[in-house]
Amino acid sequence: MAEDEIPILPLDLEPSLEGWDTTCIHKTTWQTPQARYSDLQPIGVGAFGTVCSAYDLKENRRVAIKKMIEPFGSKDHAKRAFREMHLLNHCNHENIVGLLDIFYSPCSSPDKNFDVYLVMQMMSSDLHSLLKNQALGDEHIQFFVYQVFRGLKYIHSAKIVHRDLKPNNIAVNENSELRILDFGLAREKDEAMTGYIATRWYRAPEVMLSWTEYDDKVDVWGVGCVMAEMLTRRPLFPGVDHVNLLGLMLELLGTPNEEYLNQITSESARNFIRTLPVHNRKQFQVYFNGANPDAIDLLEKILIFDPNKRISVEDALAHPYLTKYADPTDEPIGPIYIDPTKDADLNLEEWRKMIFKFIENFKPIDRL
Numbered sequence: 001m002a003e004d005e006i007p008i009l010p011l012d013l014e015p016s017l018e019g020w021d022t023t024c025i026h027k028t029t030w031q032t033p034q035a036r037y038s039d040l041q042p043i044g045v046g047a048f049g050t051v052c053s054a055y056d057l058k059e060n061r062r063v064a065i066k067k068m069i070e071p072f073g074s075k076d077h078a079k080r081a082f083r084e085m086h087l088l089n090h091c092n093h094e095n096i097v098g099l100l101d102i103f104y105s106p107c108s109s110p111d112k113n114f115d116v117y118l119v120m121q122m123m124s125s126d127l128h129s130l131l132k133n134q135a136l137g138d139e140h141i142q143f144f145v146y147q148v149f150r151g152l153k154y155i156h157s158a159k160i161v162h163r164d165l166k167p168n169n170i171a172v173n174e175n176s177e178l179r180i181l182d183f184g185l186a187r188e189k190d191e192a193m194t195g196y197i198a199t200r201w202y203r204a205p206e207v208m209l210s211w212t213e214y215d216d217k218v219d220v221w222g223v224g225c226v227m228a229e230m231l232t233r234r235p236l237f238p239g240v241d242h243v244n245l246l247g248l249m250l251e252l253l254g255t256p257n258e259e260y261l262n263q264i265t266s267e268s269a270r271n272f273i274r275t276l277p278v279h280n281r282k283q284f285q286v287y288f289n290g291a292n293p294d295a296i297d298l299l300e301k302i303l304i305f306d307p308n309k310r311i312s313v314e315d316a317l318a319h320p321y322l323t324k325y326a327d328p329t330d331e332p333i334g335p336i337y338i339d340p341t342k343d344a345d346l347n348l349e350e351w352r353k354m355i356f357k358f359i360e361n362f363k364p365i366d367r368l
């Protein structure tokens with residue numbers, strides 16, 4: 001499946017255990033995963049995986065296990081699967097979900113397709129489910145936004161761009177700890193960026209309007225959309241298609257100036273915007289009526305069309321809205337990520353071998 005064909009799923013699919021091989025033999029141990037991971041309960045579903053919580057009898061803790069959907073369905077699927085496991089394994093940070101273990105289906109060999117299961121820290125909910133059920137107080141919003149930026153500082157300093165931040169990809173615990181999930185679309189920063197990234201509503205304008213280059217500021221935009229959703233409990237830009245999404249952005253943020261429009265590489269996109277009614281930027285104090293003025297100020301600095309003028313992660317962490325939690329001595333940076341497959345043009349069989357080897361060689365580490 002090409003990246004621009006990634007299905008956009010209805011938001012609330014019922015998770016299930018369908019297709020789970022609960023009898024498969026664990027690669028590294030004497031135990032079957034069924035014996036090591038018991039009490040499987042479906043908790044989540046995405047376009048590329050179904051997720052269960054399970055009790056890890058060896059470590060005496062609950063974990064989340066994601067079964068990748070058709071990792072070998074196509075070359076692009078396999079590439080995505082490899083990237084996800086490799087990136088998850090690279091990151092070790094309190095605000096990023098980590099790879100505790102990985103295993104495959106019974107009698108797997110590199111020569112034929114096999115199922116892949118990723119074991120991660122278990123979180124109790126994600127922001128999408130949380131917001132469906134409850135309103136968040138300002139303190140919670142502050143703490144969540146802080147933690148997302150803290151996680152982004154780590155991944156961006158490692159030269160990784162997440163590219164798919166949205167409430168479903170932000171997991172939280174009862175004690176308000178937060179971890180960023182789902183590195184399926186993440187990329188090494190300098191890699192050529194493709195047009196399709198991020199679920200539509202959270203997609204930065206520079207991605208939609210095909211700027212020649214875009215960078216980690218797409219993730220800052222994503223935080224802005226998620227933060228606005230935390231304040232109002234409604235998606236900020238629920239566009240039904242590209243044109244509608246752009247229209248919603250222009251209505252709130254005003255028509256961008258010529259300097260900005262001239263940076264859009266697609267002539268048709270540029271001209272299209274010029275045909276639309278001219279909007280003035282709405283007053284955020286009115287739109288986000290009742291919100292903490294510092295929250296509004298931070299949003300003003302995030303929701304800016306031009307990524308070069310959009311606030312950076314470092315400056316966001318130092319913003320007055322997050323002062324209560326900010327501690328530059330406790331906001332670690334990450335080791336630079338190098339994708340071993342960066343310039344590789346592998347076929348499906350070769351990807352399968354890469355994934356098999358990764359699982360074979362996987363060594364669990366102590367995860368934060």
Ligand SMILES: Nc1ncnc2c1ncn2[C@@H]1O[C@H](COP(=O)(O)OP(=O)(O)OP(=O)(O)O)[C@@H](O)[C@H]1O
Pocket residue numbers: 009043044045046047048049050051064066097120121122123124125126168169171181182184
């Ligand atoms: N570690 C975890 N703890 C708790 N819930 C989780 C965990 N990992 C995933 N989930 C749940 O499962 C859902 C799907 O997981 P994930 O986003 O990783 O799958 P995906 O197929 O890559 O999704 P997408 O459609 O966003 O690409 C999440 O939205 C979340 O509700």
